[in-house]
Amino acid sequence: MxxxxxxxxxxxxxxxxxxxxxxxxxxxxxxxxxxxxxxxxxxxxxxxxxxxxxxxxxxxxxxxxxxxxxxxxxxxxxxxxxxxxxxxxxxxxxxxxxxxxxxxxxxxxxxxxxxxxxVIPKFELKDVSKIKVTREVVDIADEEVDTQVLQIAESAKTYETKKGKAANGDRVTMDYLGRVDGVAFDGGKDEDAELVIGSNRFIPGFEDQLVGVKAGDEKVITVTFPADYPAANLAGKEATFDIKVKDVAGAKDVEINDELATQLGLESAEKLREIVRSQIEGQYSSVARQKLKRQILDQLDEMYDFATPEKLVSAEFDNIWRQINTDLAQSGKTFADEDTTEEAAREEYNKLAQRRVRLGLVLSEIGEKAKIEVSDEEMQQSLFAQLRQFPGQEKEILDYFRNTPGAAASLRAPIFEEKVIDHLLNEISVTDKKVSKEELLADDEAEGKSEAKKAAPKKKAAAKKEAAAEEAVADEAAAEEKPAAKKKAPAKKKAADE
Incomplete structure (x- = not known):
């Protein structure tokens, strides 16, 4: 041969x-x-x-x-x-x-x-002991814990019937029938429906018109469905709802005590506070770690400059570009809305793809030299985490990972990367710095937006290929929890719900 x-x-x-x-x-x-x-x-x-x-x-x-x-x-x-x-x-x-x-x-x-x-480029690993990073630490005040506990307690809030008129925050029990152009529409009828005024569960204007009603009242409410309402036959249409109020109930004051904890399935208020504090710490630690990781990657990026395989860069760029265009489509924006052009955006995101691939190769080499491995147990835990994200689709996901070449690598890569970062944290200089919650989160948002400078949409795509070495900042972990907007008109439920 x-x-x-x-x-x-x-x-x-x-x-x-x-x-x-x-x-x-x-x-x-x-x-x-x-x-x-x-x-x-x-x-x-x-x-x-x-x-x-x-x-x-x-x-x-x-x-x-x-x-x-x-x-x-x-x-x-x-x-x-x-x-x-x-x-x-x-x-x-x-x-x-x-x-x-x-x-x-x-x-x-x-x-x-x-x-x-x-070929994978050959390069010599450099001394990382001179890398210096700052780990931001937030002291969690008792007041913040109590605030979070009270927010959780909203799910366990109880109501008792009151005399007089309904006010914001009260729960109204009612029958209603909705009509458009005088004709009742599917899903526009319900009996003994419960609605907390101010919860924003129904379309704009509906709940406001319940303020002042009392048990036994009958009233006609007139509202206009939003232009982007999911049900096309109702979008932008004016509708009337015949309301019959059956009960008005006021919310009982919520106190952080053992009774509240028991309602939430815990043994004591102390345990409840302990769990909530742990969750807050986890959220802040996640943001702080991403910022710490970014500092490490930025300094590694300055230390290495070598050619990157074109196919890896192309694959990473395609991944980023696909996410960027998805974000644009979902937001209804264009590159011009983001003060850039498609050509400039391509150039900047290609640089980002090169950076990610280069850092991926560096981290891979560091991990190999440090004999870092990902265990079968860690792979299984990662797979189970994927399954939990998509209930009801477990079989399809398992089949995908069994039958798709390289799919297992997408589970292994982020685990391996985080273990390499843990290894580096033992090799470099780390200084803790006390900051406020606002400083931690504000800096995180600003740094996240600067990753690709001002090339294109500000929402950054996370690396999904095994070559990618960098992940987008987990902004949502630190963001204040808000109800997700409903995307579909409820079937066989309240058509007045938005």
């Missing part, structure tokens, strides 16, 4: 492999010899089939199997022998001419194929 390098340009390599026809025929004959005693052909006793007949009947199929095996196995072996690592799966090319292929299968022509790939 001849292995001839035909291209060595930057990181690109191309190798021509030639296996003489006589060598291919020898391997084919060896395989036929191995099966001749087991082959059954009419007219011949087992083990007595003439080799020429065996070769005539099965030679080409055996040769085809041999060719497939060679192109599947030999490229990786050749790269290993050359001491090279391919950045992506090598591209294998062979003749597409049918006549030439027949000659190869008949052992009448040499088998030739080419291997095209990009």
């Amino acid at each position: 001849q292995v001839i390098e035909t291209l060595a340009e930057g990181l690109k390599r191309e190798i021509k492999v030639v296996i003489p026809a006589k060598d291919m025929e020898a391997q084919m004959n060896e395989r036929l010899e191995g099966v001749k005693d087991r082959v059954r052909i009419n007219g011949f006793r087992p083990g007595k089939v003439p080799f020429a007949q065996l070769k005539k009947m099965y030679g080409k199929s055996v040769m085809a199997e041999l060719v497939n095996e060679i192109v599947r196995v030999r490229p990786n072996e050749i790269l290993t022998e050359r001491g090279e690592k391919s950045a992506t799966q090598p591209d294998i090319a062979m003749t597409e001419d049918e006549a030439e292929a027949d000659k190869i299968l008949a052992a009448e022509a040499d088998f030739e194929f080419t291997i095209a790939y990009e």
Whole structure:
């Protein structure tokens, strides 16, 4: 077998492999010899089939199997022998001419194929002991914990019937019937519906008109459905609702005590506060870690400057660009709305893709030298986390990870990356700095927006490919919890709900 390098340009390599026809025929004959005693052909006793007949009947199929095996196995072996690592799966090319292929299968022509790939660039790891980072720490006040507890307690709030008129925050129990142009519409009717005034569950203007009603009142409410209401037959239409008030109830004052904790399934108020404090600490720690990680990556980025494999950069750019265009479509904005152009955005995000790939290679090398591994248990935990995010789709997700090449790497990559960051935190200089909650979150938002400067939409895409070394800041972890906007009109429920 001849292995001839035909291209060595930057990181690109191309190798021509030639296996003489006589060598291919020898391997084919060896395989036929191995099966001749087991082959059954009419007219011949087992083990007595003439080799020429065996070769005539099965030679080409055996040769085809041999060719497939060679192109599947030999490229990786050749790269290993050359001491090279391919950045992506090598591209294998062979003749597409049918006549030439027949000659190869008949052992009448040499088998030739080419291997095209990009090598992982070689670079020396640098001393990281001079890296200095600041870890921001927030002291959590008891008042903040109590505020969060009270917000949680809203779900356990109880109401009792009151005399007099309904006010903001009261719960109204009612029957209603909705009409558009005098005709009742599907989903516009309900009985014994409960609505807390000010909860913003119903379309704008509905709840405001309940202020002042009392048990026994009957009233007609007139509202206009939003222009973007999911049900097209109601969007932008004026509607009337015949209301019959059955009960008005006021909310009982919520106190942080053992009774509240019991309603929430906990043994004491102390335990409730402990859990809430832990959750707040986790949120702030997540933001602080992302900022700490960004400092490390920024300094590593300054330390290394080497060429990056084009295919890895292209894959990472496509991932980012797809997310950017999705964000634009969802927000209804254009690049012009973000004070940029598509061309400028492409240039900036290509730089970001190069940075991510370069840092990914650096972190991979650091992790390899530190003998960092991802355990099967950690992979399983990551998979279970994926399953929890998509209830009801567990089978599809499991099938995806079982049957999709490289899918498991998407689980392993972020785990490996975080373990490398943990390793680096033991090697570099880390200084703790006390900051306020506002400073932690404000700085986090500002730094997150500066990642790609002002190239395009400000919402940054998280790296999803295994080559990506950087993740978008988890802004949502620190953001104040707000109800998600409803995207679909409720089926068989309250059509007045927005």
